[in-house]
Amino acid sequence: MITVTSVGAMKALCREWKTSGLTIGFVPTMGFLHEGHLNLVRESKKRTAVTAVSIFVNPAQFGPKEDFQKYPRDLARDAALLEKERVDVLFHPEAAEMYPPGYRTYVEVQDLQDRLCGKSRPGHFRGVATVVLKLFHIVEPDMSFFGWKDAQQVIILRKMAADLDLGTEIVACPLVREPDGLAMSSRNAYLSPEERRAALVLSRSLAAAEKLIAAGERDAERLASAIGSLIAAEPLAKLDYIEITDMKELRPLARLEGDVLVALAVFIGTTRLIDNIRVHV
Numbered sequence: 001m002i003t004v005t006s007v008g009a010m011k012a013l014c015r016e017w018k019t020s021g022l023t024i025g026f027v028p029t030m031g032f033l034h035e036g037h038l039n040l041v042r043e044s045k046k047r048t049a050v051t052a053v054s055i056f057v058n059p060a061q062f063g064p065k066e067d068f069q070k071y072p073r074d075l076a077r078d079a080a081l082l083e084k085e086r087v088d089v090l091f092h093p094e095a096a097e098m099y100p101p102g103y104r105t106y107v108e109v110q111d112l113q114d115r116l117c118g119k120s121r122p123g124h125f126r127g128v129a130t131v132v133l134k135l136f137h138i139v140e141p142d143m144s145f146f147g148w149k150d151a152q153q154v155i156i157l158r159k160m161a162a163d164l165d166l167g168t169e170i171v172a173c174p175l176v177r178e179p180d181g182l183a184m185s186s187r188n189a190y191l192s193p194e195e196r197r198a199a200l201v202l203s204r205s206l207a208a209a210e211k212l213i214a215a216g217e218r219d220a221e222r223l224a225s226a227i228g229s230l231i232a233a234e235p236l237a238k239l240d241y242i243e244i245t246d247m248k249e250l251r252p253l254a255r256l257e258g259d260v261l262v263a264l265a266v267f268i269g270t271t272r273l274i275d276n277i278r279v280h281v
Helices: 007-019 035-047 075-084 124-139 148-163 186-190 194-197 202-216 220-232
Strands: 001-005 026-028 050-055 090-091 143-147 169-173 237-246 258-268 271-280
Touching: 001 007, 007 026, 007 050, 007 090, 007 124, 026 035, 026 124, 035 050, 035 124, 035 143, 035 169, 050 075, 050 124, 075 090, 090 124, 124 148, 143 148, 143 194, 148 169, 148 271, 186 271, 194 202, 202 220, 202 258, 220 237, 220 258
Parallel strands: 001 090, 026 050, 026 143, 050 090, 143 169
Antiparallel strands: 237 258, 258 271
16 A cells, blocks of 8 residues: 655645556545544445555634544554555645645535534535535546545545535445444544444434335424424434434425435534434335
């Protein structure tokens, strides 16, 4: 595995691959990798000739009171995991390489960026869209792989790729869970043992919602109330949002119909976790 830190060197390598007729798969990450990330890498390895992974903790997607400085980082561990998966190149730029002095250009996907997580994290998806677009211009991937845990991100990036004619297919892979049901996340590392147990309320409440839907519940307000009651019963949990929306515009639904996203964000102690289920009714 090659490790590249400069934009110029990464561009040159990827253009060499393109000139040779190789298809490029790309997995953008912020590091502190877990099985969810590695699942994306394996899918890329199956579907493309070469696989690039980026590790870049993107300051543009963190708010002023968020966890940029303490976000977990372990490059040596991550590099060893990627080497084991036979990744072709690890792109690990410094912040000044991606956002040089005087940088002032940002990308917005209007409306979609202001819903769900965008309500409580204003500017977050502007930062996500900006860095992903920059990475796409550097790597020029044929396919880029993301997880459904960040469902809003997948929907926003697919819209950006379509609107800007990027020529990169956004491939969404299944959400990966721990054996006890907790959605895998780098932020799970923040949880104390007691908080880790409490965090199971997210997957437990969504599993209950899935059962209600399977039993015929179609009223979004009643469904959200059932989820909220389960979360409220966990003393360490503080609800940020429960949203039941369509899968295209992320607009709230009164009644479940078609492809539906049931998404929630919950603080466990000071750690904000997200989870979701996707259903077709």
